[in-house]
Amino acid sequence: xxxxxxxxxxxxxRKMDLLSNKWIINLIFCCFFIGVSCNSVxxxxxxxxxxxxxxxxxLNATHQIGCQSSLSGxxxxxxxxxxxxxxxxxxxxxxxxxxxxxxxxxxFTRSIMMKLKTGSSRVAGVVVVAPSSNPSEGFSPHTTCPxxxxxxxxxxxxxxxxxxxxxxxxxxxxxxxxEEYDFPMFSLKDxxxxxxxxxxxYNHNHVVNGSSPQYPLCxxxxxSHMSAVTDTATCMRRNGINFSLNPETVCDxxxxxxxxxxxxxxxxxDKGHKTGESVVIAAARLDSRSFFFDIAPGAESAxxxxxxxxxxxxxxxxxxxxxxxxxxxxxxxxxxxxxDYIGSSRLVYDMENKQxxxxxxxxxxxxEIGQVGLHGESKLWVHTDxxxxxxxxxxxxxxKLIKNLNSSALNLNFSLQEPSFSQPLPPSSxxxxxxxxxxxxxxIQNHNSAFTNKYYESMYDNAEYLNMSYPPNLTPEEQLEYIxxxxxxLTEAATIVARALYTQAGGSDPIQLQNINVDSQMVxxxxxxxxxxxxxxxxxxxxxxxxxxHLRDRPTNFYVGVTQQHSEPTFLVQYLLxxxxxxxxNITQDNCQNQREGEDDKESKHIYSYMWxxxxxxxxxxxxxxxCVRSTVRLSKALSPAFDLKEYTSKDYSTWTESRWKxxxxxxxxxxxxxxxxxxxGVGVAVLIASLMLTYxxxxxxxxxxxxxxxxxxxxx
Amino acid sequence: MNLERLPNEEKLSLxxxxxxxxxxxxxxxxxxxxxxxxxxxxxxPAYTExxxxxxxxxxxxxxxxxWVAVLTTWITIYQHFRAEWGExxxxxxxxIPLGIP
Numbered sequence: 001x002x003x004x005x006x007x008x009x010x011x012x013x014r015k016m017d018l019l020s021n022k023w024i025i026n027l028i029f030c031c032f033f034i035g036v037s038c039n040s041v042x043x044x045x046x047x048x049x050x051x052x053x054x055x056x057x058x059l060n061a062t063h064q065i066g067c068q069s070s071l072s073g074x075x076x077x078x079x080x081x082x083x084x085x086x087x088x089x090x091x092x093x094x095x096x097x098x099x100x101x102x103x104x105x106x107x108f109t110r111s112i113m114m115k116l117k118t119g120s121s122r123v124a125g126v127v128v129v130a131p132s133s134n135p136s137e138g139f140s141p142h143t144t145c146p147x148x149x150x151x152x153x154x155x156x157x158x159x160x161x162x163x164x165x166x167x168x169x170x171x172x173x174x175x176x177x178x179e180e181y182d183f184p185m186f187s188l189k190d191x192x193x194x195x196x197x198x199x200x201x202y203n204h205n206h207v208v209n210g211s212s213p214q215y216p217l218c219x220x221x222x223x224s225h226m227s228a229v230t231d232t233a234t235c236m237r238r239n240g241i242n243f244s245l246n247p248e249t250v251c252d253x254x255x256x257x258x259x260x261x262x263x264x265x266x267x268x269x270d271k272g273h274k275t276g277e278s279v280v281i282a283a284a285r286l287d288s289r290s291f292f293f294d295i296a297p298g299a300e301s302a303x304x305x306x307x308x309x310x311x312x313x314x315x316x317x318x319x320x321x322x323x324x325x326x327x328x329x330x331x332x333x334x335x336x337x338x339x340d341y342i343g344s345s346r347l348v349y350d351m352e353n354k355q356x357x358x359x360x361x362x363x364x365x366x367x368e369i370g371q372v373g374l375h376g377e378s379k380l381w382v383h384t385d386x387x388x389x390x391x392x393x394x395x396x397x398x399x400k401l402i403k404n405l406n407s408s409a410l411n412l413n414f415s416l417q418e419p420s421f422s423q424p425l426p427p428s429s430x431x432x433x434x435x436x437x438x439x440x441x442x443x444i445q446n447h448n449s450a451f452t453n454k455y456y457e458s459m460y461d462n463a464e465y466l467n468m469s470y471p472p473n474l475t476p477e478e479q480l481e482y483i484x485x486x487x488x489x490l491t492e493a494a495t496i497v498a499r500a501l502y503t504q505a506g507g508s509d510p511i512q513l514q515n516i517n518v519d520s521q522m523v524x525x526x527x528x529x530x531x532x533x534x535x536x537x538x539x540x541x542x543x544x545x546x547x548x549x550h551l552r553d554r555p556t557n558f559y560v561g562v563t564q565q566h567s568e569p570t571f572l573v574q575y576l577l578x579x580x581x582x583x584x585x586n587i588t589q590d591n592c593q594n595q596r597e598g599e600d601d602k603e604s605k606h607i608y609s610y611m612w613x614x615x616x617x618x619x620x621x622x623x624x625x626x627x628c629v630r631s632t633v634r635l636s637k638a639l640s641p642a643f644d645l646k647e648y649t650s651k652d653y654s655t656w657t658e659s660r661w662k663x664x665x666x667x668x669x670x671x672x673x674x675x676x677x678x679x680x681x682g683v684g685v686a687v688l689i690a691s692l693m694l695t696y697x698x699x700x701x702x703x704x705x706x707x708x709x710x711x712x713x714x715x716x717x
Numbered sequence: 718m719n720l721e722r723l724p725n726e727e728k729l730s731l732x733x734x735x736x737x738x739x740x741x742x743x744x745x746x747x748x749x750x751x752x753x754x755x756x757x758x759x760x761x762p763a764y765t766e767x768x769x770x771x772x773x774x775x776x777x778x779x780x781x782x783x784w785v786a787v788l789t790t791w792i793t794i795y796q797h798f799r800a801e802w803g804e805x806x807x808x809x810x811x812x813i814p815l816g817i818p
Binding site for chain 2: 068071225226227228229230234237238241243245246248250
């Protein structure tokens with residue numbers, strides 16, 4: 001704190017005409033001290049961490065998963081773990097517990113984490129250093145059987161197929177994301193800051209030749225206190241108590257919006273069964289996750305699927321507008337599928353309860369695109385549900401769909417095969433439709449039995465894994481336009497899907513069929529935008545101006561997030577789908593933004609949606625030429641029905657919620673030994689007591705000590 | 718207020734007011750009664766009203782002890798079992814701690 005020198009009294013004896021001088025000089029002093037910054041003691045002690053990615057707490061009907069720190073942060077002496085054997089130092093022999101363990105990504109394994117979890121009285125927290133390249137042996141913190149209890153395979157459907165008895169879908173899964181830890185866990189990038197932290201460890205804490213390290217030691221404090229606890233029912237109940245003194249929301253349900261579009265417009269005010277409408281649903285999933293919060297690159301687990309579907313939708317635009325096939329195709333991009341099928345369970349629920357313009361009776365078949373990232377091979381697998389195929393009519397429809405897919409793949413350099421043995425469906429949105437009724441459907445994946453994705457739902461499932469490699473020395477614009485091998489492979493897949501959808505929807509014109517071709521330029525631009533940098537010129541053209549400022553210079557984050565917070569991929573897919581399947585209409589900005597084509601148009605907003613997009617700048621100017629896009633793209637709420645029905649212990653629907661927190665931060669500092677701290681406190685208390693006693697003694701003997709030399713003369717003459 | 722300066726009748730009426738007030742679920746009035754009038758009741762030389770003041774102080778002390786016992790028991794039970802009571806525990810609470818059951 002800066003203090004002003006008090007100079008007023010010095011001027012008081014001056015004359016009044018120097019008053020103005022006084023004020024001028026005071027003003028100069030004030031300005032001088034404002035320019036000087038304060039030198040805080042806190043900055044000399046603590047170094048704050050800049051880039052902190054925490055692991056947060058998620059809750060469902062029965063469990064809580066994730067990490068928790070104490071309210072005032074957890075302090076631990078730094079220790080860089082060298083190997084699994086070195087864990088002994090942390091858990092048993094180290095003389096200064098609790099320890100803050102720094103793990104390299106190679107040591108972030110299940111066995112080490114379980115040992116740290118059981119010894120958590122001596123563990124203050126864990127910091128994982130994220131590597132700059134993917135580990136070659138694979139890593140998946142998800143469970144081995146994803147969405148085990150929320151799919152269709154349960155004891156009542158077919159006990160032999162439940163709980164991944166036939167095929168373990170994610171064999172590399174170590175289940176770390178679904179464990180509960182009572183210490184904070186943060187992730188740091190492998191950059192200069194982390195090197196500084198490790199240097200602090202080597203300078204102060206490192207043990208050489210068996211001697212124990214001397215104080216002061218380098219320590220770290222991590223704050224990630226989560227407010228919710230126990231399970232979703234408890235935290236939703238505590239959200240809603242209005243009897244308490246400080247009502248506070250402690251958790252929020254996960255959810256967002258599904259993106260839907262149809263080849264023929266649907267009247268969204270007319271909900272329930274639509275007579276005569278037969279719909280083919282083309283589904284893909286939009287979301288992913290990883291161990292840490294808000295990191296979800298989701299390249300193969302999410303992006304490969306929905307980019308293929310977006311490209312197929314674009315390729316079908318002309319074919320479905322000119323010679324309309326008799327069935328409508330509904331493109332559905334489901335959000336929240338990672339967390340027990342939030343999006344698809346909501347759509348099925350809405351269809352069953354007449355909250356959607358279609359009914360389950362209107363659904364003819366489902367074609368879902370799962371993980372289709374290809375790493376060199378040109379083969380995709382078509383998965384079906386064996387139980388529903390026992391019904392002969394369903395089986396017939398499934399066979400027709402597979403035949404359509406195969407005939408679409410004939411002329412291309414591609415093969416589509418069914419798995420050789422009777423196998424249940426992998427985790428997919430189709431399972432939620434089958435839970436409602438047996439619907440013919442297939443799921444296209446790039447694996448025969450278990451996943452080939454080595455990094456399922458982890459932070460390594462990124463552009464590097466999909467083989468999106470660009471030649472060096474390309475500018476971002478050139479990278480955007482460069483067609484990678486991944487893009488070429490997905491183009492083939494998308495062409496097959498588009499042609500199969502056309503045939504499945506009843507289209508029979510062979511010339512139209514041949515003209516359905518997916519543009520690989522578009523696929524590579526989409527892959528670049530979602531997996532490398534979302535702030536690129538192609539995306540900038542297709543979004544409205546108020547969203548354009550939210551585009552970032554990094555890959556899209558596919559974590560579904562809480563309902564109140566709208567996730568970026570939902571909006572991006574919505575705008576992309578509108579531009580790729582819609583048409584440009586020549587109406588004013590005012591009409592466009594009010595969802596009408598003319599001043600008196602009241603009907604269009606029920607069937608179409610209008611978007612005023614930024615557009616591109618023509619070559620010789622900098623002003624963007626904006627225009628209006630009319631499409632059938634809608635957002636439908638993807639919030640689990642459990643929250644609308646208030647059944648927070650539901651076994652049928654997803655009950656995932658995310659805890660709220662106050663502050664997430666970390667800092668490092670040097671910490672003194674406990675004895676030194678107690679000594680300092682003791683000396684301070686002793687000084688206090690001594691000064692009190694001294695004051696008491698002096699005040700009681702004040703008349704003796706402070707007798708003035710001159711006695712007041714009593715005698716007056 | 719300095720009790721030294723009060724006449725004895727006023728001391729008695731004050732003691733009685735505090736004693737009677739404590740029955741309105743106000744055990745702190747009894748505590749004040751005991752602490753304040755202790756010297757008057759037991760340590761001063763006898764005067765006419767002292768017997769009644771003594772009685773009031775004794776009864777206040779008894780009531781206070783009862784309240785302390787009840788409150789201590791309830792607070793111990795509540796703090797220990799609130800987490801296990803689940804819904805009932807939450808509805809009984811004015812402030813629920815964050816992040817711990």
